Structure formats: structure tokens, C-alpha cells
Amino acid sequence: MWAFVARRFLLAVPTLLGASVIVFAMVHLAPGDPIAAVMPADASRAEIEAVKRAYGFDAPLPVQYVRWLGRVAQGDLGRSIATRRPVIDDVRDALENSLVLAVASSVLSFGLGFALGLVAAFRQGKAVDKLASAIAIVGVSVPHYWAGIILIIVFSVQLNWLPAMGAAIDGGVVDYLRHMALPTVALALIPLGVITRVVRSAALDILAQDFVLALRAKGLVSRTVFAHVVKNAAPQILTVVGLQFGFQLGGSVLVEAVFSWPGTGYLLNLAIFQRDIPVLQGVILVLATFFVLLNLAVDVVQSVVDPRIVRH
Amino acid sequence: MRRFPTVIAIFLSLMVVAGSASAQGTLRIGMTASDVPYTGGQTDNGFEGFRFVGYQVYEPLIAWDLTRGDRLPPLVPGLAESWAVSKDQPTKWVFKLRRDVKFHDGSPFNADAVVFSFESIKKKDAPHFDAYGSGQVSFRLASLKAIRKIDDYTVEFETDKPTSFVPYQVVYMVVVSPTQWQKFKDWRKFAEQPSGTGPFKVTRLVPRERLELEANKSYWDPKRRPKVDKLTLFPMPELTTRLAALRSGQVDWIEVPPPDAIPQLKAAGFQIALNSYPHNWTHTLRLDKEPWNNKLVRKAANYAIDRVGICKNLLNDTCIPSTGIAYKGHPWFGDPKETYTYDPAKAKALLKQAGFGDGKHPAKAAHLISTSGSGQMLPLAMNELIQKNLRDVGLDVDLQPVEWNTLLTRWRAGFKTPDNEGLNAWNISWNFLEPWSGFGRFFHSKSVVPVAVNTMPYINPEADKLIEEAERTFDLKKQDAVLAKLHEIIVDDAPWIFVAHDLNPRALSPKVKGFVQPQSWFVDLTSVSVTR
Numbered sequence: 001m002w003a004f005v006a007r008r009f010l011l012a013v014p015t016l017l018g019a020s021v022i023v024f025a026m027v028h029l030a031p032g033d034p035i036a037a038v039m040p041a042d043a044s045r046a047e048i049e050a051v052k053r054a055y056g057f058d059a060p061l062p063v064q065y066v067r068w069l070g071r072v073a074q075g076d077l078g079r080s081i082a083t084r085r086p087v088i089d090d091v092r093d094a095l096e097n098s099l100v101l102a103v104a105s106s107v108l109s110f111g112l113g114f115a116l117g118l119v120a121a122f123r124q125g126k127a128v129d130k131l132a133s134a135i136a137i138v139g140v141s142v143p144h145y146w147a148g149i150i151l152i153i154v155f156s157v158q159l160n161w162l163p164a165m166g167a168a169i170d171g172g173v174v175d176y177l178r179h180m181a182l183p184t185v186a187l188a189l190i191p192l193g194v195i196t197r198v199v200r201s202a203a204l205d206i207l208a209q210d211f212v213l214a215l216r217a218k219g220l221v222s223r224t225v226f227a228h229v230v231k232n233a234a235p236q237i238l239t240v241v242g243l244q245f246g247f248q249l250g251g252s253v254l255v256e257a258v259f260s261w262p263g264t265g266y267l268l269n270l271a272i273f274q275r276d277i278p279v280l281q282g283v284i285l286v287l288a289t290f291f292v293l294l295n296l297a298v299d300v301v302q303s304v305v306d307p308r309i310v311r312h
Numbered sequence: 313m314r315r316f317p318t319v320i321a322i323f324l325s326l327m328v329v330a331g332s333a334s335a336q337g338t339l340r341i342g343m344t345a346s347d348v349p350y351t352g353g354q355t356d357n358g359f360e361g362f363r364f365v366g367y368q369v370y371e372p373l374i375a376w377d378l379t380r381g382d383r384l385p386p387l388v389p390g391l392a393e394s395w396a397v398s399k400d401q402p403t404k405w406v407f408k409l410r411r412d413v414k415f416h417d418g419s420p421f422n423a424d425a426v427v428f429s430f431e432s433i434k435k436k437d438a439p440h441f442d443a444y445g446s447g448q449v450s451f452r453l454a455s456l457k458a459i460r461k462i463d464d465y466t467v468e469f470e471t472d473k474p475t476s477f478v479p480y481q482v483v484y485m486v487v488v489s490p491t492q493w494q495k496f497k498d499w500r501k502f503a504e505q506p507s508g509t510g511p512f513k514v515t516r517l518v519p520r521e522r523l524e525l526e527a528n529k530s531y532w533d534p535k536r537r538p539k540v541d542k543l544t545l546f547p548m549p550e551l552t553t554r555l556a557a558l559r560s561g562q563v564d565w566i567e568v569p570p571p572d573a574i575p576q577l578k579a580a581g582f583q584i585a586l587n588s589y590p591h592n593w594t595h596t597l598r599l600d601k602e603p604w605n606n607k608l609v610r611k612a613a614n615y616a617i618d619r620v621g622i623c624k625n626l627l628n629d630t631c632i633p634s635t636g637i638a639y640k641g642h643p644w645f646g647d648p649k650e651t652y653t654y655d656p657a658k659a660k661a662l663l664k665q666a667g668f669g670d671g672k673h674p675a676k677a678a679h680l681i682s683t684s685g686s687g688q689m690l691p692l693a694m695n696e697l698i699q700k701n702l703r704d705v706g707l708d709v710d711l712q713p714v715e716w717n718t719l720l721t722r723w724r725a726g727f728k729t730p731d732n733e734g735l736n737a738w739n740i741s742w743n744f745l746e747p748w749s750g751f752g753r754f755f756h757s758k759s760v761v762p763v764a765v766n767t768m769p770y771i772n773p774e775a776d777k778l779i780e781e782a783e784r785t786f787d788l789k790k791q792d793a794v795l796a797k798l799h800e801i802i803v804d805d806a807p808w809i810f811v812a813h814d815l816n817p818r819a820l821s822p823k824v825k826g827f828v829q830p831q832s833w834f835v836d837l838t839s840v841s842v843t844r
Contacts, residue, residue: 035447036724037717040358041686041740042753044451045724045762051447082347083519084444084500090519149552156560164556166521166546260546260553262521270346270520273549275717 005300012292019288020072020281024065027280033057034081037275055081068281077285078278082270087282090267095286097167098256098263101183102248109188110195110241117199118230121207132196139193145254148186152258155182165260183259187252191244198240202233235306242298246291337541339824339842342557342566344686346549348523351514352503353488354433354445358686359743359833360567361448362484364545367834368525369416370486370508373407373426374479378828378836381587384642385832387479391421391487391509395479397786402474407482409465413532416506416513419491423461428490430459430469440490442499452484454748476786480746511538511838522546539826539841558582558819564842569819571628571690581822585829586815590642590750592634593689593741595679595698595809598727599768603675603707604736608666610806614652615659616705617698623812626693631812636803637744637751639813644750646796648803652810659705669706677736678710680723685716687741689814695739698811726761738767741814743833747782747795755779755802770807 035052052058056067071078077087113136120132156164162182168175206212206229215225249264256265264283271279341364343349349361353370367375375390391410398404413421431438433446433453455478458470471478492507493499506514511531516524523545527538546563548554554566555573559580569577574584597604604610619633635652638644660669668675681695682688695711702709712735714722722731723738744750753759755775759766778798785791803810820827826839 033721036721038356038444039447040356040451041720042451042749042765043447044764047447047451048724051443054443080519084503085519152552152556152560156556156562160560163562164560165548165553165562166557257550258553260548260550267520270549273346273717 005296008296008299012289012296015292016285016288020069020285021065023281023284023288024061024068027277028061028064030275034275034277037273038081072285077282080271080276080279082274082276082279087278090279091264091282091286094262094264094267094283097261098249098252098265101180101187101252101256101261101263102245104180104184105187106191106241106245106248108184109191109244112188113192113195114199114237116192116196118203118226120196120200121203121229122226124204129200132200136193136196136200139189139191139196141193142189143254144186144189145258147189148183148255148258151182151186167262180261183252183255183261186258187248187255191248194240194244195237199233199237202236203229206232231305235302238298238302238305242294246294249287249290337539337842338544339540339542339565339837339840340544340546340563342546342548342554342563344549344554344567345547347520347547348517348545350445350448350503351506351517351523352442352445352499353429353486353506353508354442354449355486356444356448360686363834365523366486367510368512368543368837369506369510369514370488371510372483372486373409374482376483376830376832376834378830378832378834379839381828381830383831384590385830385834387483390483391426395482397476397478402786403471405469405471405478406462407467407469409467410532411465413509414530415489415492415509416528417489417492419489419507421487421509422464423467424464425487425490426467427459427461428493429485429487430456432488433485439497440493445499449484453481456481456485475783476788476791477746477748477752477783480748483746511536512543520547536836536838538838540837543837558821561821564821564824566819568817571626571630571817574628574630574817574819577819583820583822583824585818585820585827586630587829587831588632588639588641588813589816589831589833590638590744591687591741591814591816591833592637592744592810593631593687593694593739593812593814594634595737595739595811596754597737597768597807597809598735599770599807600727601736603668603677606666607805608662609668609675609707610809611650611652612659612662612666612705613702613707613809614650614806615655615662616701616707617652617809617811618654618701619652619811620654622694622697626697627690627812629815630817631689631814634810634813636810637799637808643792644744644795644799646800648800650804650806652806656701656705663706674708675706676708676710678712678734679737679739680712680714680719680732680735681739682716682719683713685719687743687814688716688739689741689812691739694811698809723767724761724765726767728761737809745833747779747791751775751782751795751798751802752779755798755807768807770805772801772805775801 034057035048035055039048080087080090116132116135120129123129152164155162163179166179168179212225215228252263253265253269256263257269260266264287267279268283271283343360343364345357345360349355349357349365351365355361355366371390373390373392374387376385377388378385391413392407393410395405395407409423415421428440432440432442433450435441455471455475456469457472460468462468489507493502496502504517511528512525513528514523515526525543527541531537548557551570555569557563558566578584597610599605623629623631623633632639636645636648663669663675667673682691699709699711723740727735753764754766755770756779757771757776760769761767775798778794782791782794785794823843825841825843828839
């Protein structure tokens with residue numbers, strides 16, 4: 001087990017290196033340049049070149065990459081061009097906000113999705129199954145940025161109940177919760193749909209197996225049968241849950257942009273439009289690291305839950 | 313499970329009851345910038361940065377008088393009480409500084425502070441040189457070469473040549489507190505706790521999220537002490553976010569509401585502020601290549617555009633038609649021979665006279681446009697209409713949309729790069745706040761890329777002469793007359809397709825009182841109050 005974890009950690013290094021090369025190449029090959037974006041439209045080219053030199057963007061790309069990698073290895077992600085703050089500070093603040101949103105929307109969507117999926121499987125073909133399937137389809141089909149705008153129109157503009165944008169940074173817990181309510185709901189929609197469907201189909205698969213029939217024939221009460229089904233479906237569901245949580249963290253660019261929620265997605269979006277390359281690279285690298293670690297964690301938890309899955 | 317909606321409803325209503333209180337006398341503004349403009353003095357984010365940060369936290373020696381909406385803002389004494397060019401040496405300008413002005417940190421404003429601020433922009437080897445801030449503003453102070461302290465309250469600027477444009481350059485240089493900088497010896501840290509002399513002081517900077525300011529109660533001009541206690545600025549690049557924030561009461565003021573939403577906002581009691589100001593939205597044409605190398609074709613294009621339709625139907629009256637660099641009533645407008653109305657028949661005739669049309673010699677062009685961008689208004693919709701207008705008279709224009717920063721980068725490089733070789737024009741909006749921005753950078757033969765941004769290139773000895781004459785004319789009335797003459801020539805040459813002048817729309821909550829929309833890119837926030 002520990003050998004497996006250690007090996008996976010080592011394997012993460014080339015994965016992250018590969019990700020860093022791709023990230024670096026992509027952001028540099030995209031049109032536009034980082035300094036021109038923060039300079040006034042009518043600044044002269046000489047002026048722009050001077051600032052470029054000051055930031056080290058005049059060196060050849062491979063040289064820039066090696067320099068950057070060298071600093072990253074020492075835990076320094078560089079400085080933002082737009083704010084001149086260390087990228088690590090920006091990323092840390094944004095990650096905190098995104099984590100809060102990701103955890104809240106995961107709790108909401110996983111709990112609800114799990115319940116809906118199981119009820120649908122146990123009541124297959126009944127009205128409640130159809131309702132759950134409908135909710136699942138809506139969840140996976142409705143674009144969440146659109147849902148976000150509708151939520152704003154209804155709850156902020158029409159009803160005036162909840163703030164439309166931003167995070168309350170010093171308004172106390174209640175104010176913070178008020179600000180996160182709408183983005184949490186918008187962000188929960190997709191995983192709600194996905195989890196409901198996965199749980200339903202996993203539970204149905206297991207319900208159709210002979211051992212369930214045997215359990216029932218043995219005269220077990222349905223609660224105990226239920227427990228067996230859940231336990232057997234868990235590994236499959238866990239994989240999806242892990243991935244979805246990863247998506248919640250990094251895939252919330254649109255929701256965070258709609259609500260101006262200052263998380264990693266919002267930061268990425270800004271960095272893209274500002275061509276703030278150090279921030280862009282930093283955020284993507286940190287998110288990639290998260291994904292790798294999350295996958296590792298899911299693998300470990302899977303083998304704990306189901307000892308038949310042997311990890312070598 | 314069925315109880316879930318009820319749970320949510322209870323949760324939501326609890327939060328509603330508990331929250332919703334905002335401080336009294338706070339003005340909250342949603343900006344279009346994607347970030348809080350740089351607070352370290354020489355700000356970024358273009359003129360929006362000057363509008364909300366540069367000119368609120370700091371002050372220049374010469375300022376714009378933004379208190380009235382019925383005239384172009386004149387230049388008035390700011391931190392300098394008076395200034396004059398030396399009679400026998402017209403490259404030397406002496407500024408008498410205001411006494412008894414203090415920075416937000418309590419240190420006194422004096423000649424040392426002016427010298428320090430100038431050096432942070434121009435003296436590359438100074439320890440307090442601010443590479444980033446300098447890049448933002450240095451080119452706007454192009455003629456200023458050196459500064460000399462004469463005494464504690466007198467400084468002298470030296471220019472590279474005699475030029476009457478000096479006040480128009482000094483207006484962009486704000487003065488920062490050297491005492492505060494000495495505490496950190498680092499511009500980034502200074503930007504987090506900045507110190508100027510302006511009517512508002514920064515209390516808190518949350519990068520990418522907000523800038524909190526409070527009224528400077530001891531501001532030197534009692535008439536301009538802010539009426540509000542606090543000012544909070546939010547960067548909100550998304551149009552819909554700004555609109556939702558205003559409508560839900562999270563902000564009291566937004567920049568550039570979507571034109572579509574204006575009738576709705578008015579019906580809901582919001583105020584829409586509009587005024588003409590030196591902005592124009594144009595297609596800058598390439599003059600060394602067919603079809604725009606022919607003046608008749610350029611005039612044809614200008615007669616083909618339905619400007620009234622664009623401003624009225626597409627933009628809900630948030631712009632006025634443009635028939636030149638400046639608009640009618642502006643001191644530089646003059647009396648041009650041509651007034652470009654919507655006249656497709658005349659456009660067709662001009663095109664025919666130029667030898668185009670009849671299928672044998674079609675007029676084709678490729679124009680680079682942006683999908684969005686500061687000052688670009690609604691580029692896609694407007695350009696589609698323009699494309700149709702031009703096609704109707706026989707001008708076939710291929711629109712090539714790119715992202716705003718890409719357009720700027722390509723434009724700066726000029727038409728003669730491999731990327732841009734196939735292009736015939738670009739669609740970018742401009743300011744014409746002062747003679748250099750309005751004319752010098754575009755229409756002087758010495759401003760050809762890469763020196764400045766005469767990309768067309770427009771080469772006209774007569775225009776060169778008039779630009780130089782304006783620069784040598786120190787009497788502003790006479791200078792205006794010279795520029796009006798230049799404007800007449802340019803309108804007749806039609807090196808651009810003139811389309812629209814934006815009216816700088818902003819939407820204000822009914823609670824906001826006392827705001828005067830000046831004919832400017834900048835605003836005076838000191839007269840504004842917010843009722844509860």
C-alpha cells in the first residue's frame with residue numbers, strides 16, 4: 001500500500017512537469033503579449049519594449065521556461081504583472097474562496113444526488129424515479145452560467161434577497177453565506193445531475209445481481225439490503241465523486257465569472273484577459289497538482305473501501 | 313428529500329433577515345476595468361484608472377475643471393497655483409506651487425515631492441524609478457526632459473523644444489508622497505498604502521476585488537471636500553454583472569450600462585448620465601493601398617454609413633453621429649467642406665467616379681475589428697451594420713474580428729508586418745483630449761510607426777505645418793483656430809471612416825445626488841452624495 005502511494009507520488013512529478021510544459025507553451029503561443037495588455041493603447045513601442053525587458057519577457061521562450069521552473073522548484077511562482085503581488089499570495093487567496101465554494105456545492109450536490117440516485121434505483125420505473133431522472137437531465141444539460149444568470153435575475157434583481165456578485169470579505173459569517181448562496185447552487189447543478197445518474201445506474205447494476213436476490217431470499221430487511229448495495233456501489237461512485245470535486249475546484253470559471261466570486265476560476269479568467277502569464281501559469285499548475293493529488297486520494301480510499309481492489 | 317426546497321427557502325430567508333445594511337454616505341461604483349487600477353501613482357487601466365484612482369487619490373500640478381457639464385473642461389490650477397513659460401527661453405516653464413497642502417500621510421507637499429514624482433517616471437537609474445508606472449504615463453509627458461527645484465515652492469520644467477502643449481502633458485503627471493515611499497522603498501508596497509494629496513484616501517486595497525477609500529476631510533480646497541464619507545470601487549468587467557449589481561442595490565453607480573438595458577433602467581427609476589466628450593469611434597484606413605488610397609472611395613464610404621441609425625436604433629441614443637475627428641460645437645471642429653450624411657446615391661456616384669463598380673473592378677477591403685474592448689462600444693453589431701451599409705453601395709468589406717488586446721498589439725506594429733499585410737483598415741476608438749492625442753500622433757509625417765501611431769500613413773505637408781504651428785501657438789484661442797483649420801483639411805481628406813462619438817453612458821441609482829457629467833473622460837466625485 002505505502003509503496004503504491006510512494007510510487008504514485010513519484011509518477012506525479014513527470015505528470016506535473018508535462019502539464020507545466022503544456023501550460024507554458026499554450027499561454028505563450030496564444031496571440032497578444034503580456035506587457036502590451038497592461039500598457040495604454042497609445043503607449044509607444046519603445047516604452048512597451050522597456051517594460052518587457054524589466055519583466056524578463058524579452059528572453060527566448062525556453063530560457064524563460066527554465067528560469068520559471070527553477071523558481072517554481074523553490075516555491076516561487078513569480079509576480080503578477082497586473083498587481084505585482086507574488087502569484088503565490090493571489091493563488092492562495094483564490095484557492096481558499098474556491099475551496100469554500102467547491103466544498104459547499106459538493107456537499108449539496110453529492111448529498112442530494114446520492115439520495116436521489118438511490119431512491120430512483122430502489123423505486124425504478126415509479127414516479128419518483130422519473131422525477132429524479134428529470135432532475136438529473138436538467139442538471140447535466142443546463143449550462144451553469146445561464147442558470148447563474150437566472151438565479152441572479154430571480155433572487156437578486158426581482159426578489160432582492162441575495163447579493164448578485166462578489167464575496168463579502170469583512171461582513172461576517174452571515175454576509176459571507178449570503179454571498180455564497182447563489183454561486184453554490186449554480187455550481188451544484190452539474191454534479192447533482194452526474195452523481196444522480198451514476199448512483200442510480202450503479203445501484204441498479206448491483207440490485208440486478210444474484211447476491212442481492214440471495215440476501216432477500218435469506219429474509220434480510222430492506223435496510224440491510226440497502227447497506228449492502230451502497231457498499232458495493234461505493235468504489236464506482238467514489239471515482240466519479242473525486243473527479244467531480246476536482247471539476248468543482250477548477251471548472252468553476254464560468255460560475256465564478258458570472259458571480260465575480262474571487263476564486264481560482266475568476267482569477268484564471270482575469271489572467272487570461274489581462275495576459276497575466278505568471279498568474280495563469282501559477283493557477284493552472286496549482287490546479288493540476290490538486291487533480292493529481294485528488295486522483296491519488298480517490299485511489300487510496302477505493303482500496304480501503306473495497307479490499308478486492310489491490311494496488312501494486 | 314422533498315423537504316429540500318423548504319430547507320433552502322428557510323436558509324435563504326434567514327440570510328435575508330440577517331443581512332442587508334450598508335454604511336451611510338458611501339458611494340459604490342462598478343467600473344468596467346477587470347482589476348483595481350494601479351494605486352501607486354501613475355495609474356493603469358487607461359483613462360478609467362485616471363478617472364477613479366489617479367485623479368481621486370492624487371493630483372497633478374495642472375488639473376481639469378470638471379465641475380460643469382455645459383462646456384469642455386478648462387485646465388485650472390491644481391497643485392500649482394500658477395505657471396508660465398519663460399519669455400526669452402520658451403523651453404523653460406516655471407510652476408509656482410501651492411503652500412499648506414499635505415499628503416495623506418501628513419507630510420508636506422513641496423517642490424521635492426514634484427521632483428521625486430517626475431524622477432519616478434523619467435529617471436531610469438533613480439532608486440525610486442517606477443518601471444511599471446513610468447510605462448503607463450511617460451509617453452504622455454513626451455516633451456518634458458528635465459526638472460529643477462528653484463526653491464521649496466517653485467519648480468522649473470525643461471522641454472526638448474518650444475511647445476505650447478506642456479500644460480496638456482503636465483495634467484497627466486500626479487504627485488506622490490516621497491515620505492510614504494521612503495517607508496517601503498518599494499512601489500508595490502507603496503501601492504498598498506498609497507499617499508497622495510487628492511480628495512479621497514485609500515483605506516484598503518483588495519486586489520482584483522475592491523478599493524476602499526474615505527473622504528480626505530482636510531483636503532486643501534474646502535469647496536471640493538467630498539460629500540460622501542466613503543467611496544468603494546469594484547472592478548466589474550462583465551456587463552451583466554454590473555447591471556445585476558446595480559439593480560440589486562450592491563452598487564450605486566455603474567459605468568457603461570448595456571444600451572439595451574437603458575429603457576428598462578429608466579423605467580425602474582435609475583438615472584442615465586450622458587454627455588458628449590472627446591471620444592471617436594472610427595475605421596482607420598490604409599492609405600498606401602487600394603481601395604482606400606483613393607480619396608473618392610474614402611468619401612464614398614463616409615457617405616454610405618447610416619450613423620443616425622447606428623446611434624438611435626442600435627445604441628439607444630448613447631452616441632451621436634461623427635463626421636470628423638471632433639464633433640460640431642467643439643472648438644476644433646471648424647467649418648469642413650464635407651458633411652458626411654447618409655447618402656447612398658452620392659456614395660455610389662463617387663465610387664463610380666473613382667473607377668470602381670460595374671463588376672469589372674470591385675472594391676474590396678479587409679478590416680480588423682475587435683469583439684469587445686475599452687471605448688469600442690458594441691463593435692460586432694455596429695460593424696455588421698457598417699458592412700451592410702458599405703455593401704449596399706458596392707464596397708465589399710471583409711470583417712476580421714479578433715480579441716481586443718490582439719487588435720491593439722497588431723495595430724501598434726503597423727500595416728507592414730506579415731500578419732497585417734492583407735489588411736486595409738482597423739477599427740479602434742480614440743480620445744482627442746488634447747492636440748497630440750487628437751492630431752499629432754496620427755496625422756504628422758514624423759509620427760509614422762514605430763515613432764508613434766500614424767499607421768495609415770497619412771502624409772500631408774500642409775497638415776505637418778499646421779500641427780507644428782499649433783504647437784508653437786501659446787495663445788489657446790489662436791491654437792484652437794489653427795487646429796480647426798487642420799480639422800477641415802482632415803475631414804476633406806477622409807483618412808478614416810468617421811462613425812460615432814460615444815456619450816459616455818453611466819447609470820446611477822436614484823439615491824445618488826449632485827453628480828455633474830462633464831464633457832470629459834474624467835469625473836469630479838466630490839460633489840456627489842448618496843441618500844439612504
